[in-house]
Amino acid sequence: MREICVIGGSRYIGKRLIARLLESGDRVTAINRGSSAAPAGVRHLVADRDDENSLRAAIGSRSFDVVVDQVCYTPRQAEIAVRVFSGRTHRYVMTSTVEVYEYEHSPEPVREEAVDPLAVSVDMALPWDDATFREEHYGEGKRQAEAVFAAATEFPSVSVRVAHVLGGHDDFTGRVDHYAERIRAGEPIAVPVKNQPATYVYVEEIADFLAWTAGQEFTGPVNAHANGPLTTGDICAAIERQTGGRVEFAPVRMGETSPFSFARAYAMDNSRAAGLGYTFRHASEWLQQAVSETLAAREEVR
Known part of the structure; x- marks a missing residue:
């Protein structure tokens, strides 16, 4: 022990x-x-x-x-x-x-x-x-x-x-909620003009x-991190499937953008973890589940 x-x-x-x-x-x-x-x-x-x-x-x-x-x-x-x-x-x-x-x-x-x-x-x-x-x-x-x-x-x-x-009914960051609220309301989501994927x-x-x-x-x-980077579009598509509504992106050259949008590459390489003996799953295997968990908890409160 x-x-x-x-x-x-x-x-x-x-x-x-x-x-x-x-x-x-x-x-x-x-x-x-x-x-x-x-x-x-x-x-x-x-x-x-x-x-x-x-x-x-x-x-x-x-x-x-x-x-x-x-x-x-x-x-x-x-x-x-x-x-x-x-x-x-x-x-x-x-x-x-x-x-x-x-x-x-x-x-x-x-x-x-x-x-x-x-x-x-x-x-x-x-x-x-x-x-x-x-x-x-x-x-x-x-x-x-x-x-x-x-x-x-x-x-x-x-x-x-x-x-x-991402994921969990107890996600306290509010980042998934940021997108869900705008998708439900049909409000535009601010992203960089060149929006980069991340891990x-x-x-x-x-x-x-x-x-x-x-x-x-x-x-x-x-x-x-999981194998396979995700884009803001990938995450929002999963939220769409959970909530309905439609995503509308608003590219901005300057100013604040949404929490999972990045003007520069934000991806890591996990080959060291793999070489040490731990294999992460591909993000596509759990993304919908992760989003569903977080949003389901919010629906219980609403």
């Missing part, structure tokens, strides 16, 4: 990850600030992960085989985690993001080496404690957090670069992948 610590984990991907770990027979400890209850069957520790003393006190003398960090957004948080979990874990899995590639403008799907964490400069002087700054620099915060873990010698680590996530992942599959990664030995960054 493995001892696994999940930082975060009270909603969406995290609670699915915990369910899979419990099903596998792992003993799970969940750490959060206490604003949400931990899933049933886990040891719940309350701590502010931004407060080193709080985190250290909550953990006490415990140690873990693996830590899966769902909510590390800044290098400062990563630095605290390195100090606190030094000598207390054999492996650290950070949930990262496709946004680490925000400065890469390749027409081809990007591989992990496009952003080498060991080559990323870390600036602790930036106002990482400011929520607005952190949100506006989400990709940079994740990139620098990866760099801190990659440079650490206290334990081996892996950063899972997660694509845009996505089903919420159930990314939970599977994180659980699988916890049991592996590889280190470094790994891209996590």
